[in-house]
Amino acid sequence: MEYNDKQIQIMEAAEKLFAEQGFAGTSVRDIAEAAHVNLAMISYYFGSKEKLMEAMFLHRGAHFKIQLENILQNKNLSPIQKVEKLIDDYIDRIFKKQCFHKIMVREQMANSGAITEQIFQLKQTNQLLIKQLIHEGQKSGDFKKNVDVSFLMMTLVGTTSQLVTSQHYYRKMNNLESVPDEEFEKLIKKKLGNYLKNLFKAILTYEG
Numbered sequence: 001m002e003y004n005d006k007q008i009q010i011m012e013a014a015e016k017l018f019a020e021q022g023f024a025g026t027s028v029r030d031i032a033e034a035a036h037v038n039l040a041m042i043s044y045y046f047g048s049k050e051k052l053m054e055a056m057f058l059h060r061g062a063h064f065k066i067q068l069e070n071i072l073q074n075k076n077l078s079p080i081q082k083v084e085k086l087i088d089d090y091i092d093r094i095f096k097k098q099c100f101h102k103i104m105v106r107e108q109m110a111n112s113g114a115i116t117e118q119i120f121q122l123k124q125t126n127q128l129l130i131k132q133l134i135h136e137g138q139k140s141g142d143f144k145k146n147v148d149v150s151f152l153m154m155t156l157v158g159t160t161s162q163l164v165t166s167q168h169y170y171r172k173m174n175n176l177e178s179v180p181d182e183e184f185e186k187l188i189k190k191k192l193g194n195y196l197k198n199l200f201k202a203i204l205t206y207e208g
Contacts, residue, residue, distance in 0.1 A: 003059055007045050010035045011056045014049075019099035022106070023053060054114060060100050061122040064093065068129040072136075079137030080205060086133070087156065087196045091189050094160050101164060127153055134204070143204045152203065156196060163192055 003011070013035035017026040028049050032039045046052040067089050071082050094101050107115045130149055137143030163170060167188065171177050176184055201207065 003055070006037070006041070007055070008059070010037060010042060010045065011052065011059055014052055015056055015099050015103065018053070018056075019102040023049075023103075050114065054118060056100070057115060057118045057122070060097065061118070061125075064122075065125055065129070067093070068126060068133075072129060072133055079133065079140060079142045080201065082133055083137075083200055083204065084197050086130070087200065088193055090156060091160055091193055091196075094164055095185060095189060098164060101161065105161065105165065123153075137204065144206065147204060152200070155199065159196060160192065163188065 010031065014026070014031045017030055017034055021030070026049075028039060028042055031049070031052070032042055035042075042052065046055055068086070071077070071085050071089070074082065074085075077085065104119070108119060110116075127149060130153060134143060134147050134149055134152075138145060138147070167184075170188070171179070171184065176187075179187070
């Protein structure tokens with residue numbers, strides 16, 4: 001579904017508030033004030049706070065699906081290059097959308113309501129696309145057979161999530177507290193990307 005600029009403005013304001021205050025702790029009035037719109041506009045576009053949350057998940061999920069499809073369709077990349085691009089894009093997406101990531105983690109732990117089904121559908125769609133990518137590499141002889149795609153996804157998502165949610169501890173344990181935020185993010189994204197690429201290469205390919 002395509003959303004107009006005003007709808008996206010409202011969803012982004014809601015996303016930040018849901019991440020900071022929680023869904024229950026955020027009122028429609030809070031969202032309207034943060035988005036600089038009137039209450040009636042939120043009702044007109046979304047109907048309710050619950051439907052707004054659902055739209056937000058659809059919007060974010062659709063964007064990642066498009067990214068995955070573009071990687072799959074890129075004929076200039078080898079299977080392992082596609083995997084490496086998937087890793088880079090995912091890491092970049094999580095760092096850019098930390099508010100949404102925080103909401104996603106919270107909703108997965110709650111495991112209740114309409115959002116739970118949406119999360120399942122997102123994960124299922126993404127897994128099917130990644131399976132296509134892995135199958136392409138297996139068909140060309142680049143990747144090993146019997147790859148557990150579910151565990152592969154959990155490795156990517158779990159490792160990235162752990163770093164993003166506990167990056168302040170990582171900074172402290174590795175004496176990086178004095179490093180400016182922008183420099184730290186650039187450093188850690190590169191380090192995480194290289195780690196995951198080496199790991200996936202070992203799992204997927206016959207090299208080494």
